[in-house]
Each structure stands twice: as C-alpha cells, then as structure tokens.
Amino acid sequence: MNIAVIGAGALGCLFGGRLTESGHDVYLLHYRQAYVDHLNEAGLTIESENDEKTDIAVTATTDANEIGVADLVIVFVKSHQTRDALAEHAACIGPETDLLSLQNGLRHYDRLLDIADEDHSFAGVTYQGAVVEEPGYIRVTSSGSSTFGGANDGGLHRIEEILVEAGFPVELVDDPRPYIWAKQLVSLPIKPLAALTHLSNGELIETPETRTLMKEIVAEAEYVAEHHGVDIPMDDPMAEVVATCEESYSHYSSMLQDIRAKRKTEIDDVNGAIVDIAREEDVDVPINELATNLVRALEKSYLD
Ligand SMILES: NC(=O)C1=CN([C@@H]2O[C@H](COP(=O)(O)OP(=O)(O)OC[C@H]3O[C@@H](n4cnc5c(N)ncnc54)[C@H](OP(=O)(O)O)[C@@H]3O)[C@@H](O)[C@H]2O)C=CC1
Ligand SMILES: CC(C)(CO)C(=O)C(=O)O
The missing domain is CATH 3.40.50.720 (NAD(P)-binding Rossmann-like Domain)
Incomplete structure (x- = not known):
C-alpha cells in the first residue's frame, strides 16, 4: 500500500x-x-x-x-x-x-x-x-x-x-466518537493541572486541592457529553482518572512536558474543546474554562 x-x-x-x-x-x-x-x-x-x-x-x-x-x-x-x-x-x-x-x-x-x-x-x-x-x-x-x-x-x-x-x-x-470522548475524559483533568502545577500524575491525585479540581473538571465534561448526545463507554470516569494517575505515578503529563519545553500545547483541543462545545450546548463549565485560560496565558508567556 x-x-x-x-x-x-x-x-x-x-x-x-x-x-x-x-x-x-x-x-x-x-x-x-x-x-x-x-x-x-x-x-x-x-x-x-x-x-x-x-x-x-x-x-x-x-x-x-x-x-x-x-x-x-x-x-x-x-x-x-x-x-x-x-x-x-x-x-x-x-x-x-x-x-x-x-x-x-x-x-x-x-x-x-x-x-x-x-x-x-x-x-x-x-x-x-x-x-x-x-x-x-x-x-x-x-x-x-x-x-x-x-x-x-x-x-x-x-x-x-x-x-x-x-x-x-x-x-x-x-462510531469512534464515544471512544474519543472516553480517552479525553481521562486526560482533561490531568493535562492542564499538571501543566499549571508541575506535579506528577500521582502527586496530582494525592494532593487534595488538585484532586477536588480534577473531580469538578470530569463532572463538567460528563455533563457536556450528556447534553451533546455522547454516551461515554465508561462506568466511572473519575475512577479511571484515579487508576491512570496511580499507574503512571511518576509520569509528568505530556502537557507539562510541552510547557517545560516552551512548546504550544494541545489545550485548545482538550479542555478548550469542552468549553466550546459547552457554549454550543448552553452549559457552564467554569473550571474547564479557567484551566483552559490559565494554560493559554502560560503559553503566551513564552510563545511569539
Ligand atoms: N506520543 C505519544 O505517546 C502519543 C501521542 N498521541 C497524540 O498523537 C498526536 C501526535 O503526537 P506526537 O507524535 O507525540 O507528536 P510529535 O510532536 O512528536 O510529532 C508531530 C510532528 O509533526 C511535525 N509537524 C508539525 N507541523 C507539520 C507539518 N505541517 N507537516 C509535517 N509535519 C509537521 C512536528 O514538527 P515540530 O515538532 O517541529 O512541530 C513533529 O515532528 C498528538 O495529537 C498526540 O496528542 C496520542 C497518544 C500517545
Ligand atoms: C493524560 C495522560 C495520562 C495521557 O493522556 C498523560 O499523562 C499524558 O498526556 O502524558
């Protein structure tokens, strides 16, 4: 071929x-x-x-x-x-x-x-x-x-x-869409919070402040998915997030690696996409919006 x-x-x-x-x-x-x-x-x-x-x-x-x-x-x-x-x-x-x-x-x-x-x-x-x-x-x-x-x-x-x-x-x-959403649902709370805090995946889930934010990011995204008509093939997304963070305890998320290397991140297509779809669906996602804006601001500090 x-x-x-x-x-x-x-x-x-x-x-x-x-x-x-x-x-x-x-x-x-x-x-x-x-x-x-x-x-x-x-x-x-x-x-x-x-x-x-x-x-x-x-x-x-x-x-x-x-x-x-x-x-x-x-x-x-x-x-x-x-x-x-x-x-x-x-x-x-x-x-x-x-x-x-x-x-x-x-x-x-x-x-x-x-x-x-x-x-x-x-x-x-x-x-x-x-x-x-x-x-x-x-x-x-x-x-x-x-x-x-x-x-x-x-x-x-x-x-x-x-x-x-x-x-x-x-x-x-x-239909690949539910699977695309399922993978992103696990990434959404990890990537921006790692990028903003420089914590490893395991530290993110162990730290009460970030763990609370992670739960809120996932809950907002599940709500957006529901309004958008996406049936995510995952019983308990937050449990998947916890398991992923525990399995990859010492890993520094790819978005943090991008920030450290002063590269543009994929924030627009991850949490940024949730914010855009939430707007279309008339749903509020304040924590995803804050995380998106903070990562974009961080990028601005070194890009251009
Ligand atoms: N790496 C991984 O383990 C995983 C990655 N993914 C996803 O897969 C995708 C690719 O990731 P990854 O391979 O890590 O990314 P990389 O940054 O390693 O590779 C992308 C490559 O494309 C090059 N590129 C940029 N613009 C163009 C262009 N116009 N024409 C041709 N090449 C171009 C980049 O160059 P330059 O670096 O100069 O911009 C870079 O070499 C991403 O969406 C990522 O999130 C998914 C699962 C796992
Ligand atoms: C979010 C996760 C677990 C993979 O999507 C990650 O750590 C990364 O992006 O490097």
Whole structure:
C-alpha cells in the first residue's frame, strides 16, 4: 500500500517505521528539510518497551507531490497543527484516499470530515505511546491498542489488516466518537493541572486541592457529553482518572512536558474543546474554562 504519514514525530515515526518494515511504501512527511535529510540518510531506530532496538531505512519528504496520490494518509501532527498540515500536504490526498487520525483531542475526526467524505474518514484513539529521544530515535513507552471506526467497513478492515500485520493491536468500532470522548475524559483533568502545577500524575491525585479540581473538571465534561448526545463507554470516569494517575505515578503529563519545553500545547483541543462545545450546548463549565485560560496565558508567556 502507498502510505503517507503526516507528521514524522513520535507516533508518526513509530507507525510509519513499522508499516515500512511490514513492506508498504511509506513516506514520512515533515516540513523541515534538514530533518527529512537526516531521516533519509540515517533511518529510524525504534526501541521497544523491552529495550530491543530495530533499525529501519525510511523515506521521508517535505513535498507531498513526490508521493502521488496515497492509498492511506495517517495524520500524526499535534492537534493544533492538523489543519495547516493537511492543507500543506494536500497533493497526496485524492478522492479515493483513506484518511486515519488517532490524535488526541476532541476534534480530529471532524477535521478529516472537513476535507474528505465519510467513506474515507477514519478516526479514534491510540494507547500506543512513544517519545522522540533524538532525531530518528524513537522509544516506545506503551503498547496499548488503537481503537478506531468510521462509516465504511471495507476501509476499516483494510486499515485494520495492515496495522495488525505491522504489530499494532487494533479494535474496530462503528462510531469512534464515544471512544474519543472516553480517552479525553481521562486526560482533561490531568493535562492542564499538571501543566499549571508541575506535579506528577500521582502527586496530582494525592494532593487534595488538585484532586477536588480534577473531580469538578470530569463532572463538567460528563455533563457536556450528556447534553451533546455522547454516551461515554465508561462506568466511572473519575475512577479511571484515579487508576491512570496511580499507574503512571511518576509520569509528568505530556502537557507539562510541552510547557517545560516552551512548546504550544494541545489545550485548545482538550479542555478548550469542552468549553466550546459547552457554549454550543448552553452549559457552564467554569473550571474547564479557567484551566483552559490559565494554560493559554502560560503559553503566551513564552510563545511569539
Ligand atoms: N506520543 C505519544 O505517546 C502519543 C501521542 N498521541 C497524540 O498523537 C498526536 C501526535 O503526537 P506526537 O507524535 O507525540 O507528536 P510529535 O510532536 O512528536 O510529532 C508531530 C510532528 O509533526 C511535525 N509537524 C508539525 N507541523 C507539520 C507539518 N505541517 N507537516 C509535517 N509535519 C509537521 C512536528 O514538527 P515540530 O515538532 O517541529 O512541530 C513533529 O515532528 C498528538 O495529537 C498526540 O496528542 C496520542 C497518544 C500517545
Ligand atoms: C493524560 C495522560 C495520562 C495521557 O493522556 C498523560 O499523562 C499524558 O498526556 O502524558
């Protein structure tokens, strides 16, 4: 299959690298020529959770015209980079191209549906985790499954087959939205509070002040989901938050890592999206709004 991966970062290199190894014609798309040259010359090294290292020769490019029309485009830029990246690399997307996004945030499925029809848009979540240790060196941090869905069964099974062959556990669902919300419901209280307090996930849940705020963030989001007609496949979201924080006790959330590295965070698509949807539904979410505004203000202190 001719596959383009938009965003050659942590997950883009992991998925792109393993799909290359599996025998597909994969192109990793990035906007920085020096980085693309490095990937083409040095290839990728993927370090698995049990410290096994695999070297993979890959093809990277800044120019989607080099790819032609891809059979499948996988989007792995950060959520706020999606619109621009899809426009920049539009040359590899034709009317028959399947699009897949497993990004975080609440809006990635809609962004695909803005540019492709329902039969070619597939989205969901992944519990696969990875970090870029250095350019071209990707360390896998977790090997959870990827749950995604869409309207076209044939397309879904095509994508399932190639991901499973490449070693990724997959679960298919008819409608991915409830699963997208379920994952975000667990992230919503952790990410902004970690970013604002610099506490680890375990410390956040142990600290009475943040634990109370976390409960309120989750309760607000559940209320928004209910008004928005989303039936979240999770009995007790706050219990999931507690379990996640306990399991990842010493982990510093990705949003805190973004703040520390002075990068733009995904706040707009996480708590910011809850605030926007709450407005549409005429529901108040004061704690999500405060958390969103504080993270945006923090970003402003170092961006521009
Ligand atoms: N990493 C993980 O473990 C997980 C990540 N996710 C989600 O997956 C998505 C991707 O995450 P992750 O891989 O960590 O992110 P990364 O930041 O590691 O990768 C994104 C890459 O895309 C590049 N990029 C930005 N704009 C463009 C563009 N216009 N064209 C091509 N490339 C571009 C970025 O460059 P630059 O850095 O210069 O901006 C970066 O190299 C996010 O939504 C994240 O929340 C979900 C589950 C786990
Ligand atoms: C919120 C959670 C648990 C994963 O979504 C996290 O810690 C992170 O984003 O790094």
